Amino acid sequence: MDRSKTLKKSDTTRLAMIEAAIDIFGDVGFHAASNRQLAKAAGVNLALISYHFGGKSGLYLAVFRHINDQMAQRLKPLSEAIHSEIIKISGSQAKNPKSKQQPNTIDDTECHKPLSQLQRSKRSLELIEAVLFTHIEVLSSEQTAPWAKLILKEQQKPGEAFEIMYSGALADLLTILCKLIAIILQKQHDHSEVKLSALTLLGQTQILRSSRATLERYMGWESIADKEVALLKKQIHHNLQALFLTVSHQ
Amino acid sequence: MDRSKTLKKSDTTRLAMIEAAIDIFGDVGFHAASNRQLAKAAGVNLALISYHFGGKSGLYLAVFRHINDQMAQRLKPLSEAIHSEIIKISGSQAKNPKSKQQPNTIDDTECHKPLSQLQRSKRSLELIEAVLFTHIEVLSSEQTAPWAKLILKEQQKPGEAFEIMYSGALADLLTILCKLIAIILQKQHDHSEVKLSALTLLGQTQILRSSRATLERYMGWESIADKEVALLKKQIHHNLQALFLTVSHQ
DNA sequence: GTCTATAGTCGGATAGAC
DNA sequence: GTCTATCCGACTATAGAC
Numbered sequence: 001m002d003r004s005k006t007l008k009k010s011d012t013t014r015l016a017m018i019e020a021a022i023d024i025f026g027d028v029g030f031h032a033a034s035n036r037q038l039a040k041a042a043g044v045n046l047a048l049i050s051y052h053f054g055g056k057s058g059l060y061l062a063v064f065r066h067i068n069d070q071m072a073q074r075l076k077p078l079s080e081a082i083h084s085e086i087i088k089i090s091g092s093q094a095k096n097p098k099s100k101q102q103p104n105t106i107d108d109t110e111c112h113k114p115l116s117q118l119q120r121s122k123r124s125l126e127l128i129e130a131v132l133f134t135h136i137e138v139l140s141s142e143q144t145a146p147w148a149k150l151i152l153k154e155q156q157k158p159g160e161a162f163e164i165m166y167s168g169a170l171a172d173l174l175t176i177l178c179k180l181i182a183i184i185l186q187k188q189h190d191h192s193e194v195k196l197s198a199l200t201l202l203g204q205t206q207i208l209r210s211s212r213a214t215l216e217r218y219m220g221w222e223s224i225a226d227k228e229v230a231l232l233k234k235q236i237h238h239n240l241q242a243l244f245l246t247v248s249h250q
Numbered sequence: 251m252d253r254s255k256t257l258k259k260s261d262t263t264r265l266a267m268i269e270a271a272i273d274i275f276g277d278v279g280f281h282a283a284s285n286r287q288l289a290k291a292a293g294v295n296l297a298l299i300s301y302h303f304g305g306k307s308g309l310y311l312a313v314f315r316h317i318n319d320q321m322a323q324r325l326k327p328l329s330e331a332i333h334s335e336i337i338k339i340s341g342s343q344a345k346n347p348k349s350k351q352q353p354n355t356i357d358d359t360e361c362h363k364p365l366s367q368l369q370r371s372k373r374s375l376e377l378i379e380a381v382l383f384t385h386i387e388v389l390s391s392e393q394t395a396p397w398a399k400l401i402l403k404e405q406q407k408p409g410e411a412f413e414i415m416y417s418g419a420l421a422d423l424l425t426i427l428c429k430l431i432a433i434i435l436q437k438q439h440d441h442s443e444v445k446l447s448a449l450t451l452l453g454q455t456q457i458l459r460s461s462r463a464t465l466e467r468y469m470g471w472e473s474i475a476d477k478e479v480a481l482l483k484k485q486i487h488h489n490l491q492a493l494f495l496t497v498s499h500q
Numbered sequence: 501g502t503c504t505a506t507a508g509t510c511g512g513a514t515a516g517a518c
Numbered sequence: 519g520t521c522t523a524t525c526c527g528a529c530t531a532t533a534g535a536c
Binding site: 027029031032149152153154155157158170171174192196199200203204205206211212213214215218219239242243244246 | 449489
């Protein structure tokens with residue numbers, strides 16, 4: 001309600017506990033983290049974990065809700081921009097044979113000159129690249145490193161916490177990719193080929209987390225900073241061009 | 251020594267403990283697994299964990315040594331076949347400007363008729379696909395599922411166990427892929443582009459494990475069996491064609 | 501080699517003072 | 519809301535019988 005502005009004492013405590021817990025859970029996992037360790041890292045008393053979250057499990061879930069909120073907030077601008085542009089791009093495209101004409105009342109400057117399929121594809125490809133590059137930046141950033149670790153852990157043994165993530169930012173991200181790919185392939189965005197295509201794309205960026213140790217070791221990288229990120233982006237750019245620019249052949 | 255044939259009682263006990271431990275460690279992780287649980291699953295007494303492996307950590311390392319041996323054994327036929335074929339394929343190719351001529355004394359039927367670059371690329375691409383499909387089968391098989399889970403866990407927090415895996419089968423797999431890609435791209439196999447290309451390829455197959463929960467959920471799959479594996483293979487095949495068949499353009 | 505029994509430690513949770 | 523003190527269960531590891 002109106003408490004959204006006034007930050008009560010308990011809110012700052014809760015936040016401190018959640019932020020400390022992100023690091024610890026991400027680092028050592030749920031079971032290896034002890035309540036004592038969590039409380040000490042947050043600089044609060046042991047008993048407050050039970051008081052505020054009902055126990056370690058409650059804190060764990062609160063951590064995922066918090067991460068999901070943060071991620072959604074971070075992706076929101078890009079997501080909204082792309083969604084509105086998708087309407088523009090596909091405005092003249094028939095996704096579905098029956099609804100060929102879509103009376104578009106939006107006062108948009110470009111929406112009345114129909115784009116060629118080639119133009120649509122090119123623009124979609126640019127947007128896909130933007131999404132993946134954003135994803136790479138999120139995955140490589142030190143700040144979000146614990147997030148990624150937590151999500152990966154949940155992927156392997158999905159529980160209640162996975163639901164929180166999946167139904168939030170994760171599904172959004174995939175849906176955007178699928179809509180863009182659908183424009184290029186001229187297929188439905190929920191076609192299984194389109195979805196697998198999106199997933200294999202994300203797989204390529206996710207090596208930053210899922211295979212980070214192998215990546216560092218095999219590339220001979222001591223850390224993954226700007227230079228290394230740039231190299232990976234270059235590779236992804238190259239792959240994207242190859243995967244989607246020659247799509248007219250098939 | 252000569253004990254390799256006669257299976258002593260203690261060996262069968264150790265093996266039972268290791269195999270039970272693979273499932274449990276893979277399922278719940280190192281910390282969440284208790285010695286009691288491990289002993290019960292193996293059908294042995296609690297104290298034998300300390301006796302045979304010196305404790306839970308020792309058992310954990312033994313598990314990784316075992317997995318690495320198994321994986322190496324499984325990949326060996328394919329690995330050797332490919333290595334010998336790479337010699338054939340690249341026999342007439344100059345990897346390095348100085349060593350253009352390689353006097354090949356192998357009594358191979360095909361080694362004396364030089365292959366065109368197109369032929370070499372095509373064959374390499376077939377072999378890459380074979381490697382990735384094998385990888386997909388390993389990752390999707392229920393039997394090896396716990397292996398993959400363990401490896402993923404170690405990637406996130408690499409310790410002594412990661413060393414065992416990395417310096418074994420994992421590095422072999424990557425090296426084979428790089429050598430094949432190098433033939434297509436006509437670059438050194440240790441060139442960073444080649445290595446990143448191999449890693450992004452593996453990333454696409456690794457979604458079977460790293461994003462399994464998302465994969466199942468987003469694709470609407472209830473399980474990942476033959477039908478689902480076939481779909482993923484089809485997608486990987488498609489991606490491979492796009493990524494490497496048009497390489498002559500660049 | 502395998503088992504039983506137990507010592508010693510640490511964990512999560514809570515009652516009750518402030 | 520926050521803290522101290524404490525309970526009790528579960529754990530690892532080991533000593534010693536067989």
